[in-house]
Amino acid sequence: MASEMPLKSEDRVILEMTNITKEFPKVLANDNISIYLKEGEILGLLGENGAGKSTLMNILYGLYSPTSGKVLLNRNEVSFQSPKEAIRMGLGMVHQHFMLVEDLTVTENIILGIEPGKAGVIDYRAAREAVVGLSEKYHLAINPDAKIGSLSVGLQQRVEILKALYRDAKILILDEPTSVLTPQEAEELFDVIRELRNTGVAIIIITHKLVEIMAISERVYILRRGRLVGEKRTDEVTKEELANLMVGRDVVLTVHKEEKNIAADPVFEIIGLTIESERGINAVTDLSLNVKPGEIVGVAGVDGNGQRELAECVMGLRKVNGGSVFFKGKNITNLSTKQRIRQKFSNVPSDRQRFGLVMGMKVSENCIMGEHDRDPFSRGINLNLSTIAEYAERLVEEFDIRTPSVNIPVSNLSGGNQQKVILAREFSRKPEFLLVSQPTRGLDVGAIEYIHTQILKMRDLDVAILLISLELEEIFSLSDRILVLYEGEIIKEFRAEQTDEREVGFYMTGGQRDSAEEPKRNAYADTTA
Amino acid sequence: MSSFLSILNEDLIVATIRLSTPITLAAVGATICERTGIVNIAMEGLMIMGAFFSALFAYTTGNPWIGLMAGMIFGGIFSLLHALATVTFHIDHVVSGAVLNILSFGITRYLLILSFGHPGTSEPIPVYLGEFEYAIPLLSKIPIIGRAFFSQTPIVYMSFIIVIWFSFFLYRTKMGLHMRASGEHPLALETLGVSVYKMRYGGIIISGLTSGLAGAYLAIENSNAFTEGMTNGRGFIALAANISGGWNPIGSFLASLFFGFADALQYRVQAISHAIEWLTDVPSEIFIMFPYMATVIVAAGLVRRSRPPKAIGMDFIIEEERM
Numbered sequence: 001m002a003s004e005m006p007l008k009s010e011d012r013v014i015l016e017m018t019n020i021t022k023e024f025p026k027v028l029a030n031d032n033i034s035i036y037l038k039e040g041e042i043l044g045l046l047g048e049n050g051a052g053k054s055t056l057m058n059i060l061y062g063l064y065s066p067t068s069g070k071v072l073l074n075r076n077e078v079s080f081q082s083p084k085e086a087i088r089m090g091l092g093m094v095h096q097h098f099m100l101v102e103d104l105t106v107t108e109n110i111i112l113g114i115e116p117g118k119a120g121v122i123d124y125r126a127a128r129e130a131v132v133g134l135s136e137k138y139h140l141a142i143n144p145d146a147k148i149g150s151l152s153v154g155l156q157q158r159v160e161i162l163k164a165l166y167r168d169a170k171i172l173i174l175d176e177p178t179s180v181l182t183p184q185e186a187e188e189l190f191d192v193i194r195e196l197r198n199t200g201v202a203i204i205i206i207t208h209k210l211v212e213i214m215a216i217s218e219r220v221y222i223l224r225r226g227r228l229v230g231e232k233r234t235d236e237v238t239k240e241e242l243a244n245l246m247v248g249r250d251v252v253l254t255v256h257k258e259e260k261n262i263a264a265d266p267v268f269e270i271i272g273l274t275i276e277s278e279r280g281i282n283a284v285t286d287l288s289l290n291v292k293p294g295e296i297v298g299v300a301g302v303d304g305n306g307q308r309e310l311a312e313c314v315m316g317l318r319k320v321n322g323g324s325v326f327f328k329g330k331n332i333t334n335l336s337t338k339q340r341i342r343q344k345f346s347n348v349p350s351d352r353q354r355f356g357l358v359m360g361m362k363v364s365e366n367c368i369m370g371e372h373d374r375d376p377f378s379r380g381i382n383l384n385l386s387t388i389a390e391y392a393e394r395l396v397e398e399f400d401i402r403t404p405s406v407n408i409p410v411s412n413l414s415g416g417n418q419q420k421v422i423l424a425r426e427f428s429r430k431p432e433f434l435l436v437s438q439p440t441r442g443l444d445v446g447a448i449e450y451i452h453t454q455i456l457k458m459r460d461l462d463v464a465i466l467l468i469s470l471e472l473e474e475i476f477s478l479s480d481r482i483l484v485l486y487e488g489e490i491i492k493e494f495r496a497e498q499t500d501e502r503e504v505g506f507y508m509t510g511g512q513r514d515s516a517e518e519p520k521r522n523a524y525a526d527t528t529a
Numbered sequence: 530m531s532s533f534l535s536i537l538n539e540d541l542i543v544a545t546i547r548l549s550t551p552i553t554l555a556a557v558g559a560t561i562c563e564r565t566g567i568v569n570i571a572m573e574g575l576m577i578m579g580a581f582f583s584a585l586f587a588y589t590t591g592n593p594w595i596g597l598m599a600g601m602i603f604g605g606i607f608s609l610l611h612a613l614a615t616v617t618f619h620i621d622h623v624v625s626g627a628v629l630n631i632l633s634f635g636i637t638r639y640l641l642i643l644s645f646g647h648p649g650t651s652e653p654i655p656v657y658l659g660e661f662e663y664a665i666p667l668l669s670k671i672p673i674i675g676r677a678f679f680s681q682t683p684i685v686y687m688s689f690i691i692v693i694w695f696s697f698f699l700y701r702t703k704m705g706l707h708m709r710a711s712g713e714h715p716l717a718l719e720t721l722g723v724s725v726y727k728m729r730y731g732g733i734i735i736s737g738l739t740s741g742l743a744g745a746y747l748a749i750e751n752s753n754a755f756t757e758g759m760t761n762g763r764g765f766i767a768l769a770a771n772i773s774g775g776w777n778p779i780g781s782f783l784a785s786l787f788f789g790f791a792d793a794l795q796y797r798v799q800a801i802s803h804a805i806e807w808l809t810d811v812p813s814e815i816f817i818m819f820p821y822m823a824t825v826i827v828a829a830g831l832v833r834r835s836r837p838p839k840a841i842g843m844d845f846i847i848e849e850e851r852m
Contacts, residue, residue: 104709104711
């Protein structure tokens with residue numbers, strides 16, 4: 001525990017959680033944690049996945065009841081049995097995965113559960129007025145009649161915040177609020193948070209992102225494996241200190257990338273690629289790119305701008321409507337996925353549980369998938385079980401996969417270890433071309449460090465790597481070249497060392513379509529509609 | 530050829546409405562049920578239960594109105610089994626629905642023999658609702674559609690009201706909004722303090738009541754006795770109507786009308802087939818197939834375009850239980 005911090009007399013404590021312990025059948029999720037929150041404060045709650053942050057907040061929000069410990073709200077002990085009670089007492093929570101009904105309008109989502117109206121009939125006019133009033137009061141522009149599904153992620157988050165404010169939230173809990181936002185959207189959110197603080201709302205931010213803590217919070221608690229390991233004032237602490245506290249050992253935040261001579265001729269090339277989406281519109285239009293051996297090309301972009309279609313087409317999982325794909329000078333546009341794998345293509349898909357692994361099958365089986373029908377893993381129609389087991393055990397050791405055995409279902413492993421299984425399988429195949437999509441989605445600092453190091457190792461082996469990621473930080477720490485994908489087109493290409501996150505983020509939101517003088521305003525032009 | 534076109538007359542529209550009524554009722558109920566997130570393929574079973582009990586009560590009391598109430602109530606009670614299975618015990622919705630369908634045919638046959646002493650068809654009921662046809666003054670005189678919509682029997686009128694009421698209910702009332710949210714994102718609804726379980730129970734019971742009413746229509750309004758298997762796949766056609774109608778009460782109604790029309794046409798073509806040279810050799814079974822073929826074709830064409838509720842068929846367990 002860090003040393004106690006003296007309270008100044010004018011800081012009124014509005015919320016206290018003392019000695020909170022929460023036991024689940026197999027894990028101790030929270031071990032004797034005590035925190036407090038002052039009026040009008042922005043508080044950070046930092047920790048890796050599984051550190052117990054969300055459990056603690058779910059206890060506060062009435063989703064779980066603690067095994068022991070007390071929650072004091074304005075000095076009165078409370079014990080919420082359901083979120084409904086917590087909401088009534090002035091708590092609001094914006095979940096990481098939004099609790100919004102996509103098929104309903106903004107207004108319907110905000111009023112859901114406490115609709116204005118008589119005799120069970122909703123007074124839609126009053127509801128709409130209330131939403132407009134709220135949006136004006138807090139300067140959170142939104143179209144009350146828009147369907148949630150049609151809004152950008154940033155605006156959806158705004159609806160979540162309005163939803164809490166409509167319920168008179170005095171304490172707002174934000175769970176991993178920037179994980180889905182572009183840098184511009186994140187900054188806009190920080191402005192909103194400060195604005196809310198100024199109107200007297202206290203804010204708790206749960207996150208594993210250090211940048212976020214440093215950018216916005218005033219005070220931060222650090223959790224590790226269910227324990228509180230520190231309390232710091234943000235202006236008195238560095239990122240590195242926080243990272244070390246969070247992980248419990250020294251971590252490298254940005255992996256070191258060696259300068260490297262890259263071969264002049266591309267090994268992988270796409271020319272004029274056009275792909276139609278399921279809805280019949282172009283998901284990717286006239287896209288060209290190339291990757292050279294030993295080079296990492298990062299494709300940056302906001303989710304849904306053609307990343308999925310591009311990745312599927314590279315692996316031969318989707319029909320191409322125009323253009324060609326070349327590998328080592330040969331046109332491979334019409335080759336099947338299996339043929340591509342035979343040609344030394346490897347793929348780390350973005351959704352590891354749906355496309356990277358067969359969750360119900362063993363670790364060993366997942367380790368050989370794709371090669372299972374070839375020597376040495378099979379002979380005739382028989383699988384060579386002992387060879388497979390030996391091979392899997394070797395990979396488990398080599399890639400430091402934490403599993404009790406190679407014979408348990410891969411679904412029993414943690415997210416980071418599941419990703420390592422995919423990496424082990426794909427990287428051990430000695431690929432010449434590697435497609436990596438979202439390799440660290442949802443993983444914590446330690447796992448990210450490992451995976452980034454492995455990807456750079458492949459680069460050192462002169463593999464041509466195409467990296468598709470929504471995380472700008474990741475794009476920057478790995479890529480040699482950066483391509484910005486917007487509405488299915490590459491609208492800008494940078495050398496990594498000649499640009500920064502702000503500039504790339506600006507192009508990611510279609511910035512080049514407006515005049516370039518004031519990026520931030522333009523990026524948000526749609527929000528004022 | 531002229532004799533073939535002669536079947537396209539006012540009577541065809543009247544028959545369309547009458548034949549679509551049971552489908553409409555079951556389809557609208559299914560719409561409400563499925564919007565709460567519960568897959569319901571049990572309309573066939575719910576309907577046959579409604580048909581049996583309406584006939585039984587109408588026969589023993591001599592009062593068809595009591596029969597009508599009984600049909601609805603027993604449809605509702607039987608649907609509780611589906612609610613219990615899917616919501617409370619988290620059983621797969623399709624499995625539960627399939628079981629209910631099979632169970633209901635067994636139960637009704639058993640009870641039929643128990644009550645009337647023989648399988649097949651019950652004794653005819655003394656007074657049936659078809660006798661209560663009422664023509665609304667003026668409106669029923671509107672050419673072409675007047676007789677079809679405004680000179681009808683009680684449950685047909687009720688079906689119109691039910692379509693309008695549930696459209697309003699789903700899109701304008703608090704409970705309707707809660708039900709829609711329950712089928713799209715149940716956890717969001719639950720965390721705002723509205724019980725998803727209650728909404729889903731409600732949706733299932735509504736479909737039980739309307740399907741029960743549909744059964745009553747078949748047994749005590751459209752005919753005057755219960756016959757084993759008299760629903761004849763209408764519950765499944767209602768399922769198709771609900772889906773083709775885009776999980777929307779009005780859409781369900783229109784799709785049901787189409788299936789009713791296909792059925793009405795079939796009867797008429799069958800009736801005149803002997804008089805038309807090129808139709809005489811066509812076996813009548815071909816015509817009977819027609820509404821079912823229409824179901825397959827329309828469902829295949831429209832289903833791709835309609836979007837189901839996002840959380841449909843997915844089990845929902847409140848957090849604490851899972852721990």
